[in-house]
Amino acid sequence: EPVATLINLTKLVMFDFHFIRTSCFFGTDNPVLYFVGRLLTCPVACALLLCAWVLQKMLGRHKPFNTVLNQCGVMIFAFFLSITRATLIPFQCVENPNGTSSMMLHPGIICYQSEEHALFAALSVVGVVTQPLAILVLATYVIFTYPSRVAGGKGLRFSTRYRFLLHRFKPSSYYYGLVLLYRNAIIALLPTVLVGVPEVQVPLMGIMLLAVQNLSLQTAPWRTQMANRVDMLLTDLLLVTLLSAGPLLLLDEASSTAVLGWLLCVPILSILLVVLLGFLRLAVKAIRQKREKLYDIFLCHHKAGGGSLSRLMKLVILQHSSARVFLDSDQLQNLDLLFDIIRTSTKNVVVVLTGELLSRSWCAGEIVTAWKNDIHTVPLLCEGFERLSDEAQKQIPxxxxxxxxxxxxxYGIQLDDVNLAYSWLQHELTPLQMARFGPVCGREKVVVELMNVCGLSSRRTTSKTAGHVSRPRILILSSYMEAEYLSACEVFQILLQAHLHVECEVVHDFQQIATCKPFAYYLIALLFRGILRDEDFIKLLLYATQTCTSSKRALELVPVVADSNFEVPNVDGYWAL
Incomplete structure (x- = not known):
C-alpha cells in the first residue's frame, strides 16, 4: 500500500469488471460467464459504434463507413494490450504445492485437467484468433503493402481507410504503429509464458520497452514533437515502475540466483559481441569495396537537356530495385572524382543522349573513361538527338x-580518344529508345528494360496498370513545350506523392483534367521561363480552375516556381497575355 489500491483502480482498463458484481444481474458468480464478458468487451463496443453510424445514416447524417472503421480502430489500438491480456487469462497458471497448477485469476480451477478449464481454453483460443491475432495479421498486411500502394498512386484511399494505424506517424515512420502493436502483444504474452519465473519477466519486459524506445528516439515517429516527448516520458515511467517493482517480487532465492546468474551473462557478452561485430563489419566492408563496384548505374547526361529526365530515371530505378545509382550532376565540381568513380566503382554507364550531350567536355570525359576501361555502356536515345557524322564528330573539340x-x-584523355569513343558509342553499341512525351508509364517501361540490360531485376511491375482508375487529390500542370518541363513535373509528382502519401497526377490534356477533376482539391502549376507565352498551358490552366459541375467546387491553385529564370510579367506583359 498505497500502490496496491492504485493498481486496483486500473483494473477497469484491463476489462476487469468484478466491481460491477455481475452475480447481482445473472444470479450466479460463474467464472466462465465473467471471462466471456471480458472477451466480448471490444466486439460489443465496436458493434455499438456501428449501430450509432447506422442510426445517423437513417437520420440523414451520412458519414463514410471509413469513419466508424477508424473509430473502432482507434479503440482497438489503444486497448490492444488489454485485449491480448484478457484473451490469455486461462493460460496464466501457477503451480500448487501438490504438483498441480491452477488459474491465477480463479485458483479453484485446475489447469489442463478439469473440464471447466478445457472450456476456458477453448474460449481463449477463439478469442486469440478472432481478436489479437486477427488484428496483428491485418496490421501487418496494411504496413507491408502500403509502400507499393503509395508508389502505384493508390495510397490515398488505402491510408484513409486505415488512418488510425498510419496517420498518427510521419510518412517516413508509417510502420511504427505495427511496432507498437507487436510490442504490446509480446508484453501481454510474457506474464503467461513466464508465469513461474518472474525474475525473467521483468528483464525481458525492460528489454522490449528499451528496444522500442531506442527506435523512437532514433526516428521520432510521431507527427508532432509533443507526441514524441509524451511517448518517451510514458516509456520512462514504465521502466522506473519495473525497476521499483523488482525488489517486491516474491522469489525463490536459490532458483532466482541461478537464473539471474545466467541471464546477466547476456548483456555482458553482448557488449563484447557488439565490439567484435563492429570490427568485423569494417573488415568485410573494406574487402567488399575492393571486390565489388560501388554503383550499379552511372547516369551520364547533359544537365540542361536531360537533368530532370535523369532524376526521374533514378527515382524510378529506386522504386523498382535497391540498385545504387550515381548522378554526375550531383558532383560536377570534382571532375577527378567523376572519372575515378566510373573507372573503379561503376558496373554500368548509361549515356542519356539528348541534343547537346556530345558537345559537353565533361560528358565526353565520362564516355572516354567508360570506353577505355571497358565499362558496360548503354546509350539511351532520346527525342531530339541526332547522330553525328564523322566530320561533325571531329569538329566537337x-x-x-x-x-x-x-x-x-x-586526366589522360586526348582528342583522338574522344573521336574513337564517340564512334564506339554511336555505331557499335545498341541503344534503347526513350520517348520524352506521353504518359510516364512509357518511360517507366524503358527504365525497366534498361535495368534488365544492366543485369538488374525489377521487384515489381509498372506503377499503373491498364485498368487503373486514377482518383488524384492533387493535379500537377505545366507547359510541355519542352520535354524537360514534363520530366520535372513527373519528378515532382513522385516526390510529393511519397512525402504526403496522397495520390497525385500530372495532367496533359482537357480529357485527363475532366476525368480527374471531380476527385481533386488542389492544382499545382509548375512555372518555368516563358511558360506564360505557351497558349496551350494557358488554356489548360483556365479550364482546370473552373468550378467542377459534379463536385461543385473549384480547385485551389498553388503556383510553384520551378525555374530560377522564371520572371513574373510586368503590366505590359499581362496586357500581351
Missing amino acids: SLWTPHQVAQLAS
Whole structure:
C-alpha cells in the first residue's frame, strides 16, 4: 500500500469488471460467464459504434463507413494490450504445492485437467484468433503493402481507410504503429509464458520497452514533437515502475540466483559481441569495396537537356530495385572524382543522349573513361538527338575552350580518344529508345528494360496498370513545350506523392483534367521561363480552375516556381497575355 489500491483502480482498463458484481444481474458468480464478458468487451463496443453510424445514416447524417472503421480502430489500438491480456487469462497458471497448477485469476480451477478449464481454453483460443491475432495479421498486411500502394498512386484511399494505424506517424515512420502493436502483444504474452519465473519477466519486459524506445528516439515517429516527448516520458515511467517493482517480487532465492546468474551473462557478452561485430563489419566492408563496384548505374547526361529526365530515371530505378545509382550532376565540381568513380566503382554507364550531350567536355570525359576501361555502356536515345557524322564528330573539340581541352588532357584523355569513343558509342553499341512525351508509364517501361540490360531485376511491375482508375487529390500542370518541363513535373509528382502519401497526377490534356477533376482539391502549376507565352498551358490552366459541375467546387491553385529564370510579367506583359 498505497500502490496496491492504485493498481486496483486500473483494473477497469484491463476489462476487469468484478466491481460491477455481475452475480447481482445473472444470479450466479460463474467464472466462465465473467471471462466471456471480458472477451466480448471490444466486439460489443465496436458493434455499438456501428449501430450509432447506422442510426445517423437513417437520420440523414451520412458519414463514410471509413469513419466508424477508424473509430473502432482507434479503440482497438489503444486497448490492444488489454485485449491480448484478457484473451490469455486461462493460460496464466501457477503451480500448487501438490504438483498441480491452477488459474491465477480463479485458483479453484485446475489447469489442463478439469473440464471447466478445457472450456476456458477453448474460449481463449477463439478469442486469440478472432481478436489479437486477427488484428496483428491485418496490421501487418496494411504496413507491408502500403509502400507499393503509395508508389502505384493508390495510397490515398488505402491510408484513409486505415488512418488510425498510419496517420498518427510521419510518412517516413508509417510502420511504427505495427511496432507498437507487436510490442504490446509480446508484453501481454510474457506474464503467461513466464508465469513461474518472474525474475525473467521483468528483464525481458525492460528489454522490449528499451528496444522500442531506442527506435523512437532514433526516428521520432510521431507527427508532432509533443507526441514524441509524451511517448518517451510514458516509456520512462514504465521502466522506473519495473525497476521499483523488482525488489517486491516474491522469489525463490536459490532458483532466482541461478537464473539471474545466467541471464546477466547476456548483456555482458553482448557488449563484447557488439565490439567484435563492429570490427568485423569494417573488415568485410573494406574487402567488399575492393571486390565489388560501388554503383550499379552511372547516369551520364547533359544537365540542361536531360537533368530532370535523369532524376526521374533514378527515382524510378529506386522504386523498382535497391540498385545504387550515381548522378554526375550531383558532383560536377570534382571532375577527378567523376572519372575515378566510373573507372573503379561503376558496373554500368548509361549515356542519356539528348541534343547537346556530345558537345559537353565533361560528358565526353565520362564516355572516354567508360570506353577505355571497358565499362558496360548503354546509350539511351532520346527525342531530339541526332547522330553525328564523322566530320561533325571531329569538329566537337573545337567547341571547347583551351582550358577544357587541357583539363581533359591532364586526366589522360586526348582528342583522338574522344573521336574513337564517340564512334564506339554511336555505331557499335545498341541503344534503347526513350520517348520524352506521353504518359510516364512509357518511360517507366524503358527504365525497366534498361535495368534488365544492366543485369538488374525489377521487384515489381509498372506503377499503373491498364485498368487503373486514377482518383488524384492533387493535379500537377505545366507547359510541355519542352520535354524537360514534363520530366520535372513527373519528378515532382513522385516526390510529393511519397512525402504526403496522397495520390497525385500530372495532367496533359482537357480529357485527363475532366476525368480527374471531380476527385481533386488542389492544382499545382509548375512555372518555368516563358511558360506564360505557351497558349496551350494557358488554356489548360483556365479550364482546370473552373468550378467542377459534379463536385461543385473549384480547385485551389498553388503556383510553384520551378525555374530560377522564371520572371513574373510586368503590366505590359499581362496586357500581351
